Amino acid sequence: MTSSRTALIAGASIAGPAxxxxxxxxxWDVTVVERAPAPRTAGQNIDVRGVGATVLERMGIRDAVAARRTGELGASFIGPDGKVAGVFPAGASGVDGATAELEILRGDLSDLLVEATAGEVEYVYGDHVTEVEDTADGVRVHLRSGAVHDVDVVVAADGLNSTTREVFGFRVPVHHIGLESTYFTIDRAPEDDDYWRWYNPGRGRSVQLRPDPYGGIRAVLSQLVSPAWAAGSVRRTRAEQVKxxxxxxxxxxxxxxxxLDGLVTADDLYYEHLGQVKAPQWFHGRTVLAGDAAHCASPLSGMGTTLALTGAYVLAGELARHDDHTDAFFEYERIMRPFVARAQKLPPFGPRLAxxxxxFGVAAFAAVVKVVSSPPLRRLGDKVASRPADAVDLPDYRALVRL
Known part of the structure; x- marks a missing residue:
């Protein structure tokens, strides 16, 4: 292996800092470029499962992540009468169900990952990649600011709607699932508890309330939409979305x-059309995709964060193990592809079931939840909600660590 190898990573959320x-x-000497003007501290609940937790352990930050868990106790489904139809306490069945052991806010996990690289990695905020060009022995990366970086490899890790992926020359359509979700924080009220509460009012809508560790409640308003409409829709302004x-x-x-009253004052409101990324290849030349930019599985999978952490670990390990970046990229895809394919398999009919x-559909869903959440069948319910979080043979690269 040669020394002083260099990389530029676009995206400072989860996969990039990991x-x-x-x-x-x-x-390696690493620069992370983030389009946002400052670290993104907002975000809803995400969970780390299976091998993702193992990666955090090998990073030495699993305890820090556990210390900043949201405190969510499990999932509670609300029936059409406004009363609880069924409850799935976290860990009650021994299966990692809807609520994972490591449930954390996206901004908190990102903060911990960036903190873990302090002093070792350069972060550049308020900038983004506009052009890449191959050189004799590397790749030249041009940024919007006019800065130029000559590096060995460049990585797009900037999410579902990655613009860097397009700059790299990848033409990868987003496969829209047919669900629009809006996320924001509201004040906690006396009637709130520490469960993930899910309420279906019908007409393809859901209202979700989840606890955070800061005394607030993270709200999600979701509604079914046509995947075709989502693909061609014009993004609304904040005022238009609230209306x-x-x-x-x-x-x-x-x-x-x-x-709805909380929409007016929420300073962290954002919305998205849920989708998946199924790139036919994750690299060409010295450019490579990571995280959601390569293989977004959507929040419905419950696997996005685990895939991002695991993929980052494998990509870095293979680059450390191989002198030739192409060999490393091939191995990265070979190891991760089957895992991603398992994680991207969503339940039949997608979000329409939930x-x-x-x-009638609302009443039937509540009736099923009531039956499946009963103690004799609760393990079955948790198995339905469980994820293939260990469906990869995780390599051990720790002998390669230099620092």
Whole structure:
């Protein structure tokens, strides 16, 4: 292996800082470029499962992640009458179900990952990649600011709608699932508890409330949309989105009026059309995709963070293990592809099962939840919600660590 190998990574959320951590420990010089003007501290609940938790352990930050868990106690489904239809306490069945052991806010995990690279990795905020060009022995990366970096490899790790992926020449359509979700924080009320509460008011809508470790409640308003419409829709402004949600959820009942009132003052509101990325190849030349930019599985999979952490660990390990970047990229894909394929398999009919349209569908969903959440069948319910979080033979690269 040669020394002073260099990499530029686009994206400072989860996959980017995780990859930077491992590369720096293998002796690489790493720069992470983030389009946002400052670290992104906002974000909803994400969970780390199976091999993802193993990666955190090998990074030496699993205890720090556990210390910043959201405190979520499990999942609670609310019936059409506003009463609890069924509860799935976390860990009650011995299966990692809807609520994982390591449940954390996205911004908190990102903060811990960036903190773990302090002093070893250069972070550049408010900039992004505009052009890459092959040179005789590397790749020249041009940034919007005019800065130029000559590096050995360049990585797109900037999410589902990655712009860097396009700059690299990858033409990868997003496969829209047909669900629009809006996320924001509201004040905690006396009637709130520490369960992930899921309420279906019908017409393909859901209202979700989840605890955070800072005394707030993370709200999610979701509604079914046409995948084709989602692919061609024009993004709404914040004001337009608030108006849209007020109209769409005005008659929803339960705690929805309170949630809609919270839209006005929420400073972390954002929305997305859920989708998956199925890139036919994750690299060419010295450019490579990582995290959601390569293989977004969507929040419905419950596997996005685990895939991002594991993929970053494998990509960095293979780059450390091989002198030739192409050999490393091939091995990275070979190891991760089957794992990603398993993780991207969503339940039949996608979100329509959990977000019924008709009154009958809402009542039927609540009835099924009531039966499956009963103690004799709870393990079955948790198995349905479990994820293939250990479906990869995780290599051990720790002998390669230099720092």
């Amino acid at each position: 990859l930077a951590h491992w590369l720096s420990r293998y002796g 849209h949600l007020r109209g769409a959820f005005a008659d929803a009942g339960w705690h929805t009026d309170r949630v 977000t019924p349209v008709s009154r």
